[in-house]
Amino acid sequence: MHKIINILKEKKSIPLDQFINISLYDKKFGYYMKNNPFGKDGDFITSSQISNLFGEMLAVWCVSFWENIGRPKKVLLVELGPGDGTLCKNLLNTFKQFKDFYDSFEINLLEISDKLKKIQKKNIKNKKVKWIKKINQINSGPVIFLGNEFFDSLPIKQIYKNKKLFFEKYVTLSKDKKKIKFLHKKANRNLVKSIRNLNLISTGNTIEYPIEAIKLLKDISKKINKYDGGLLTFDYGYTINKNQNTLQSVKKHKYLHVFNKPGYSDITSHINFKLFHQILNKNNLNVKKIVYQSEFLKKIGILERANILSQKMTFKEKANMFYRLKRLLDSKEMGNLFKVMFAQKKGRNFSLGF
Secondary structure, three states: OHHHHHHHHHHOEEEHHHHHHHHHHOOOOOHHHHOOOEOOOOOEOOHHHHOHHHHHHHHHHHHHHHHHOOOOOOEEEEEEOOOOOHHHHHHHHHHOOOHHHHHHEEEEEEOOOHHHHHHHHHHOOOOOEEEEOOHHHOOOOOEEEEEEOOHHHOOOEEEEEEOOEEEEEEEEEOOOOOOEEEEEEEOOHHHHHHHHHOOOOOOOOEEEEOHHHHHHHHHHHHHHHHHOEEEEEEEEEEOOOOOOOOOEEEEOOEEEOOOOOEOOEEEEOOEEHHHHHHHHHHOOEEEOOOEEHHHHHHHHOHHHHHHHHHOOOOHHHHHHHHHHHHHHHOOOOHHHHEEEEEEEEOOOOOOOOO
């Protein structure tokens, strides 16, 4: 908090995306750089922590995709923002059951936080796993990119539309220099041109421009086009053409104002999946339809797998497993809120889960 106030005293105001970037990723101050936000004792919980079956289904999907592209002798998996390492650990446990695949794969974990990297290293003990900090460190393939609640944590710009005028959202200090508040400044021509080119001007006044996600999607597309492979990503978001303010902050599983505890709470926004689809198509990838998480997991066979496992369980274990599955699949919980998108190299037509 003090760091942001000091920056604002010096610079007067900064764009929203810069505020989010400092709050989450500043080396000393950033939320992800000094906290472990994952799990019931943290600030939020992810699908892989709710049930091991989530990771098991993703592992089955990866093996199936590998078979579809001809069972190459080497295949690289890249997990984007691996959290506390739970998903990677679950993937590894399942991969051991597929010997040919296990002999072929390697995992790269894309992680910029040294704090989280230490936690991941405690959870993952496997020589096939390496850590990277940038996409350009990838120099082999085919490569499968996996993201679970990753893109929602990247900084966004917000532009307010008032008739034919556009104003970018900035962050500044109150007159007494003690509180942070929003400020709107006339958006520059290049920014307006960018949002026009992306067809982001439609119904609604608040336009969200995921500037960092777009850069990353372009980098990922280059690697897939060069080495073959695909991108499978899970996130909460929307598929309708409507501009809306989805910026939110979470602490201890509860929502709070984004200015309440910067550096001590998570800041996220919902994913505009139609925009992602558009970006990936422009970068020569074949994008399958976007589906609900519940549909994807059911098509891979999560319920059948649960029924098989339940046969050797006590009543209490069975009840626990199906309660966790309900959280993943129920339309009122994560089942419909979370969407799944898959993009692959042009010419490929793998469709498991879609």
